[in-house]
Amino acid sequence: QVTNHACTHDYQDHPDWQCHKWGEPEVKTSMGQYSAGKGTIDGMQKFTFSQEFRMEGDQLKVITTIKQGDKNVVLNMGPDSQLQAMMKQGSLEKGMAFV
Incomplete structure (x- = not known):
C-alpha cells in the first residue's frame, strides 16, 4: 500500500491528531497484483519499486x-487535498528528499 501522512491538524473525527x-489518500495492491508466488509481482522474488512526483497543473500526483522483469503494477495517487498539503504546507516545495 502507498499512503500519505500529511500534518494539517484538521481531522474532525480525531481532534488530537496532528498528522x-x-x-x-491511500492506494493498495490487490492479491492479483502483488502476492507471494502467484500474481503480477511475486513478492518472494526481487522487484524494483519507484515513485514519480508529478505536478499536473498545481496538483501533486x-x-x-x-x-x-517485464511486468509492472502502477499505483496512482492524487490529486487529493491531503496530498496537496504535503506539497504546499509540508516540505516538498522546500526540498524534502525521499531516500
Missing part, C-alpha cells in the same frame, strides 16, 4: 511503479 495516522 493523519492512517494515511490519506504520485505514481508508484512496482516492476519485476
Whole structure:
C-alpha cells in the first residue's frame, strides 16, 4: 500500500491528531497484483519499486511503479487535498528528499 501522512491538524473525527495516522489518500495492491508466488509481482522474488512526483497543473500526483522483469503494477495517487498539503504546507516545495 502507498499512503500519505500529511500534518494539517484538521481531522474532525480525531481532534488530537496532528498528522493523519492512517494515511490519506491511500492506494493498495490487490492479491492479483502483488502476492507471494502467484500474481503480477511475486513478492518472494526481487522487484524494483519507484515513485514519480508529478505536478499536473498545481496538483501533486504520485505514481508508484512496482516492476519485476517485464511486468509492472502502477499505483496512482492524487490529486487529493491531503496530498496537496504535503506539497504546499509540508516540505516538498522546500526540498524534502525521499531516500
